Each structure stands twice: as C-alpha cells, then as structure tokens.
Amino acid sequence: MSILKQLMHLCRRKSPSIFHLNTGSCNGCDIELVTCLSPRYDIEQLGIHLEGSPRHADILCITGPVTRKTLEAVKTVYAQVCEPKAVVAIGSCPASCNVFAGSPVIEGPLSKHIPVDVYVPGCPPHPDAIINGIARAAQILADRGVPEATKGMAQK
Amino acid sequence: MNVSGLIHLFVFPGLLFAIPAGWFFVWGEHKAVARMQRRIGPPLLQPFYDFVKLIGKRTPSRHGIEANLLRLWPTLSVLSLVGALALLPVSSTGIGFSGDTVLLVALLELPSICFILAGFTSGSIYGEIGSIREAVLGVANNVVFLLSIVTIALTEKTFRLDDLAGPSSNPGHWIGVFGILLCIPAKLRLNPFSTSSAEQEIYSGPLTEYAGAALGLWKLAHGLEWVALTGFVAILVLPVNISWWLYDLSFVALSFFIVLLLSGIAAATARFTLQRSIRFYWRWAAILAILAMSSAIYMRFRS
Numbered sequence: 001m002s003i004l005k006q007l008m009h010l011c012r013r014k015s016p017s018i019f020h021l022n023t024g025s026c027n028g029c030d031i032e033l034v035t036c037l038s039p040r041y042d043i044e045q046l047g048i049h050l051e052g053s054p055r056h057a058d059i060l061c062i063t064g065p066v067t068r069k070t071l072e073a074v075k076t077v078y079a080q081v082c083e084p085k086a087v088v089a090i091g092s093c094p095a096s097c098n099v100f101a102g103s104p105v106i107e108g109p110l111s112k113h114i115p116v117d118v119y120v121p122g123c124p125p126h127p128d129a130i131i132n133g134i135a136r137a138a139q140i141l142a143d144r145g146v147p148e149a150t151k152g153m154a155q156k
Numbered sequence: 157m158n159v160s161g162l163i164h165l166f167v168f169p170g171l172l173f174a175i176p177a178g179w180f181f182v183w184g185e186h187k188a189v190a191r192m193q194r195r196i197g198p199p200l201l202q203p204f205y206d207f208v209k210l211i212g213k214r215t216p217s218r219h220g221i222e223a224n225l226l227r228l229w230p231t232l233s234v235l236s237l238v239g240a241l242a243l244l245p246v247s248s249t250g251i252g253f254s255g256d257t258v259l260l261v262a263l264l265e266l267p268s269i270c271f272i273l274a275g276f277t278s279g280s281i282y283g284e285i286g287s288i289r290e291a292v293l294g295v296a297n298n299v300v301f302l303l304s305i306v307t308i309a310l311t312e313k314t315f316r317l318d319d320l321a322g323p324s325s326n327p328g329h330w331i332g333v334f335g336i337l338l339c340i341p342a343k344l345r346l347n348p349f350s351t352s353s354a355e356q357e358i359y360s361g362p363l364t365e366y367a368g369a370a371l372g373l374w375k376l377a378h379g380l381e382w383v384a385l386t387g388f389v390a391i392l393v394l395p396v397n398i399s400w401w402l403y404d405l406s407f408v409a410l411s412f413f414i415v416l417l418l419s420g421i422a423a424a425t426a427r428f429t430l431q432r433s434i435r436f437y438w439r440w441a442a443i444l445a446i447l448a449m450s451s452a453i454y455m456r457f458r459s
Contacts (some may be wrong), residue, residue: 011208014199042195044186047202052359055216055367058209077282082367083214 009142012058012084013045016138019057021077023110025064028124029091033061035127036134043131046103048138059137061130065100066108078114081145086117086137090096090130095119117141161251165242168404170388174241177408181415185346185382188419192200194359203379210372217313226366229274230373233267237380240264243316244387246407252318260317261305264384268294268343271352274374275362285421286361289430290345290352296437297342297349303445304335308392310452322396328455331448333392338441340418342433347422351406351430377407386411 022030036043037050051057052074054077058063066074078087087110092098096112110116117140164170169177182203190197218226240263243256268290275287309315311326323329342349353361360366363374390410394403428436 007208008212011205012212013203015205015209039194042190042197044190044198045196047198047205052355053364055365056363056371058213080216082216084212130286148211 003035011144012142012145013138014151016059016134016141017045017049017051017057018050018059018088018134019051019054019077019081020061020063021054021074023062023064023070023074023094023099024067024106025091025093029063029093032127033063033090033130041127041131043134046131046135048131048134054121055082057081058085058141059134060087061090061134062087062094063090063111065097065106066110066113068107070106071113072111074113084141084144085116086141086144087114088118088130088137089116089121089135091125092121092123095121098123158251161167161242164244164251165238167246169241169246169383169407170238174238174380174383175376177383177411178376179207181382181386181412182375182379184412184415185419185422188416189423192420192423203375207372207376209269210375211369215368215370222279225277226274227370229270229277230315230366230370230377233270233377234373234380236263236266236270237377237384240384241380243317244391245321246382246387246391246404252316255303255315256317257309257315257320260388261302264343264381264388265298267381271362273319274366278362278365279435282358282360282364283308283362286352286354286364288327289354290362292430293342293349293352293433293437296434297339297441300335300441300445301339301343302439303442303449304332304339307335307445307452308332310449310456313456315388317391321391321394323393326452326455328448328452329392331444331451333389335441335445335448336385336389336392337414337418338444339437340389340414341422342437343385344381344418346418348428349433350422350427351433357427382415383411386414389414 015108020030020033035041054060060078060081062074063132064070089095089110093100097106097108100106107113118137120129122129166172170452183198183200186202187197218439242262243263245252272291273417275283275290295324307328308320311324311328312320314320345353363371366374387407390407394410396403
C-alpha cells in the first residue's frame with residue numbers, strides 16, 4: 001500500500017498540468033508564463049504542460065488583480081479543477097492588487113476568494129521564478145493528496 | 157480459442173506489449189515535436205506519470221445514463237484497439253481468418269466513433285464542435301483509407317491479413333501503403349489535421365469535460381491507436397520470410413520510425429482549417445486512391 005502511495009506521490013509531482021486564468025491582468029505576466037513554454041525555458045522537461053480545459057488541470061495559474069467581472073469566473077474555474085489541486089498566484093497583482101489597490105472595480109487580493117498555495121511576486125516575475133513556483137506547487141499538491149475534507153463532495 | 161490467439165491478445169502484440177509501447181510512442185511523439193522546436197522535451201516515463209496521476213484524480217460526480225456513457229466510450233476505444241492489435245499477424249502466422257482485414261478496419265474505426273459520441277454525450281459546446289469536426293473529417297479520410305486497403309487487397313486478391321503482409325512487387329500495394337500513411341495524421345488528430353481536438357482553440361474538443369481516470373483511458377487509447385495504425389503499416393511493409401525475433405524487432409523499430417516521421421511533420425506544419433483538411437483528402441488523396449484502385453483492377457484483369 002505504501003509503495004502505491006509513494007508511486008502516486010511521485011507521479012503527481014512529476015506530471016503537473018497547468019491551467020492559466022487571466023483575471024484582468026495587464027498581459028505582462030501572461031507573456032512571461034507563455035515564455036516558459038519556449039525553447040529557452042522549456043517547462044515540458046519537468047513534465048509540466050499547459051492544458052486547454054480546467055478539468056484536465058492540477059495547478060491553476062492566476063494572473064491579474066481579480067476584477068469584479070472576473071470574480072465569478074475565478075470561483076467557477078477553481079471549482080472545475082479536480083482534486084488534488086493547487087493555486088499559483090503569478091505576479092504582484094493577485095497577491096496585493098499592486099497599483100490597482102483601492103480601485104472600486106477590483107475585488108482582490110485573490111486570497112480573499114480562494115486558497116492560494118504559492119505566490120510568485122514580481123511585476124512581471126521572471127520566467128525562472130514562475131517555473132520555481134509551479135514546481136513548488138506540484139510538491140505541495142503531491143504532499144497534500146486528496147484532502148479529507150473534500151472527500152465525498154460533489155464537484156459540479 | 158487457441159493459445160496462440162490468447163498470446164496475441166494479452167502478450168504480443170496485445171495488452172502487455174501495447175500499453176508500454178503506446179506510452180513509448182506518445183513519448184516519441186512529444187519528444188520529436190520538442191526536438192523539432194529545439195527543446196529538450198519530456199522525460200521517458202512522462203506518459204506513465206500522466207496516466208497514474210489521472211487515475212488518482214477525484215472526478216466530478218455525475219449520475220444516470222450520461223455518466224455511464226461517458227465511461228463507456230474510452231473503455232470501448234481501448235478494448236477495440238487491443239482487439240485490432242491482436243489481429244495483426246506478428247510473431248506467429250496462422251491465427252488469421254478469411255476477411256480479418258475487414259474486422260481490423262472496423263476495430264480501428266471504432267475509437268473515432270467513440271470520440272465523436274463522447275463529445276455529444278458531454279453536452280459541452282466545445283465538445284460538440286469538436287465532434288462535428290471529427291465526424292466531417294472522418295467521412296473525408298475514411299474514403300481514402302478504405303480505398304487504399306481495397307487496393308492492397310485487390311493486388312493480393314484476398315482480405316486475409318496473413319496474405320496481405322509483406323512487400324509486394326505490385327505498385328498498387330505501395331500506393332495503398334502510402335494512402336494509409338496519408339490517413340494516419342487525421343485518424344490520430346495530429347497537425348495539420350488536428351481541428352477536432354484543437355487545443356486552446358476549442359479547449360480540448362470532445363474531451364473538454366473529461367477528467368481523471370476516463371481522461372487517462374483516452375490518453376491510453378491515443379497511444380494504442382499509434383501502435384495499431386503504425387503496426388498495420390509495418391506489417392504491410394516488412395518482409396515475412398525472416399526469423400521471428402528479427403521480424404518483431406523490426407516491427408517495433410519501423411513503427412517507432414513512422415511515429416517520429418509523422419510527429420516531425422506535425423511539428424513542422426500549422427493546423428489546417430476543417431475546409432482545407434477535407435479538400436486535401438477529397439481532392440489529392442482521393443484522386444490518388446482512385447488511381448491506385450483502378451490500376452489494381454486493371455492489373456488484375458490483365459493477368
């Protein structure tokens with residue numbers, strides 16, 4: 001049993017699928033995240049791949065300060081990612097709302113709405129930092145496994 | 157059911173060989189694309205990691221007929237592909253029967269039909285768009301695929317796989333093999349014929365709503381499709397009168413070479429629109445296939 005658990009732990013760590021969600025970002029962090037797929041950084045070496053559907057993903061990468069319009073989308077997409085899952089907040093915006101703090105249309109920071117596992121600060125952060133953040137999130141996700149609290153909970 | 161048939165179904169080229177081989181071929185596909193883009197690419201065990209991880213995922217709870225159907229389609233795909241692999245006359249002859257090529261074609265077609273039905277069952281708008289694209293493309297490329305197989309069968313005057321295996325002096329045989337090779341990218345949804353599962357464009361097409369173990373089965377089915385389709389080409393090309401271990405080795409080597417070749421082409425091309433893919437198959441490939449078949453009929457009546 002413990003060998004199977006170790007195998008599952010290894011596989012979860014080695015195969016994180018990411019889904020990228022823009023919550024009103026200025027596009028700076030989005031460009032840096034896409035840079036990670038390029039030949040120079042090549043995150044596929046670590047088994048990380050960008051998925052088109054949140055159902056296929058393990059790690060939710062969120063950029064932007066969470067505008068009022070995107071708040072519902074954030075909650076829906078977070079619910080659509082299947083357990084075990086982790087959230088990486090990329091850039092300063094989801095962490096602190098950055099220069100948008102105090103604006104009436106900003107609902108951030110992100111941690112008010114969904115649990116965040118890893119913050120990657122920077123405006124925008126360096127691709128190396130983003131890769132490091134995703135790798136850490138994969139480790140957290142593998143260590144945590146399927147949380148007991150959500151067992152038996154329906155995800156719609 | 158004799159022992160040889162069981163070995164074919166469960167050991168080689170069936171389950172025990174095909175699942176690791178499918179993962180290996182999927183790795184080859186990703187690695188070839190990565191190397192074409194001057195990247196390093198995924199580690200060797202990546203498809204295995206992905207499969208185990210997907211089994212460990214919690215899936216959204218669904219109820220009723222929809223839930224059962226969504227589970228049925230990938231399972232049916234995997235089973236039909238294992239059945240198709242068991243029909244390939246590798247490592248031992250004499251298990252075939254008259255007309256087994258027809259059964260092979262049907263079993264190779266079943267995953268595509270399941271893929272279409274999966275999109276419609278999921279009820280997702282992206283799934284439905286993907287299913288429609290896959291269905292329309294399937295109509296176009298299957299004409300070429302069937303004509304190519306009929307051409308090969310005509311040159312050998314049989315539908316028995318044992319007799320079709322191996323190279324032939326008849327040019328119709330080679331044109332038929334070329335026609336099958338042309339159809340493989342559309343059947344595997346590779347670039348440039350990847351409209352039906354166009355990632356990022358319609359999310360993941362019919363698989364958008366899939367998660368967890370069922371998605372893992374779809375990925376496994378993709379690997380098995382690689383093994384079955386490239387293996388089918390390999391048995392049509394490899395000479396049959398060599399020793400069995402050399403035949404099996406060259407079977408795997410040639411299949412893997414085809415994987416690398418088609419993945420290289422996929423990396424070098426952009427996605428065609430649906431209209432262009434269909435035009436390609438109806439115009440160029442269908443003309444080629446009809447020419448091949450008429451030449452095969454001509455050769456047959458002349459001799």
